[in-house]
Amino acid sequence: MKEVHVAVAVIVRGSRVLIARRPDHVHQGGLLEFPGGKVEPGETVQAALVREIDEETGLRVPPESLSPVIAIRHDYGDKRVLLDVWRTSAVEGEPVGREGQPVDWMAVDTLQDEDFPAANRPIIRALKLPPYLAISGVFGNLVDGLRHLEGQLEQQRPGMVILRAPWLGDSDYRELALSARNLCREMGVSLILHGGVQRLEPVAADGIHLSWAEASQLTCRPVPEGVWLGVSCHNAEELxxxxxxxxxxxxxGPVQATSSHPDADPIGWSRFQALAAQASIPLYALGGMATDDIAVAQQCGGQGCAGISSWW
Structure with missing residues (x-):
């Protein structure tokens, strides 16, 4: 079955994105979608996006303003598609549905999976996830850990924090996580627990991040939709x-050499980029990362960076 290469535009204006509704008579008709269309033979993705956005909405897009978001391969059964997703906030003009389709600016936090074709859903994840994933580091006792977390959140408030403390037993971890949950909610930060899925229910945090050892034992999604699920990966098979x-x-990762795992061989940016092009879910570069590396990760098709020492 031939794969259809589709260029997709995430057009951002403030906290909103431009969304269209598919005509009822076409494939996946009636659902919402991001603007875009097929890449013609010999055409670059950027050129396809400039052309499609103009044809569909009348907006003008400088091609140099486009940056990669994610590549998604999806098999609908009757067709296979590669969604090549790029972002821009530099459009000129006001959008009009030039093909008769309704278009509107929608707040990112109102986008719901069921309103979009299944292949679009990782795009929604990418829009709702932050560019930097902060991970807690080493601390002594629970009081020191919570105090340090509060201090770091006051200095630099990321959109999401993974509470990582593999040296704690479930009881101590639960005590820390309950206090951390309340603190993060006060500061408007999502709290992701780290470890086995059993840690999530007593705390009711925003999600769980599984080590590869935990994830490798599972055969299906262990948490409901609406609860963040992350996995630590190191190669194509794990992804x-x-x-x-x-x-x-x-x-x-590790993408670069890191003191937390000195014996691990870095995969480098070129390998990260190759894996990101195949992954179809948002990827964070991990290992030797600083916040300055976010732009590099995004140019390589990643969501951004994750780090311990660069934040903790």
């Missing part, structure tokens, strides 16, 4: 398993 589990995102 494929994370996708099969229905993970919302994955960390991939």
């Amino acid at each position: 494929a398993h994370a996708v099969a589990l229905g993970a919302d995102y994955a960390t991939l």
Whole structure:
């Protein structure tokens, strides 16, 4: 079955994105979608997006303003598609549905999976996830850990924090996580627990991040939709398993040498980029990362960076 290469535009204006509704008579008719269309033979993705956005909405897009978001391969059964997703906030003009389709600016936090074709859903994840994933580091006792977390959140408030403390037993971890949950909610930060799925229910945090050892034992998604699920991955096979589990995102690394895992061989940016092009879920570069590396990760098709020492 031939794969259809489709260029997709995430057009951002403030906290809203431009969304269209598919005509009832076409494939996946009646659902919402991001603007875009087929890449013609010999055409670059950027050129296809400039052309399609103009044809569909009348907006003008400088091609140099486009940056990669994610590549998604999806098999609908009757057709296979590669969604090549790029973002821009530099459009000129006001959108009009030039093909008769309704178009509107929608707040990112109002986008719902069921309103879009299944292949579009990782795009929604990418829009709702932050560019930097902060991970807690080493601390002494529970009081020191919570105090340090509060101090870091006051200095630099990321959109999402993974509470990682593999040296704690379930009881101590639960005590820390309950206090951390309340603190993060006060500051408007999503809290992701780290470890086995059993840690999630007593705390009611925003999600769970599984180590590869935990994820490798699972055969299906262990949490409901609406609860973030992340997986630590290191190669293509592990990423494929994370996708099969229905993970919302994955960390991939180490991309560069890191003191936390000195014996691990870095995969480098070129390998990260190659894996990101195949993964179909948002990927965070992990290992030796600083916040300055976010732009590099995004140019390589990643969601951004994840780090311990760069934040903790």
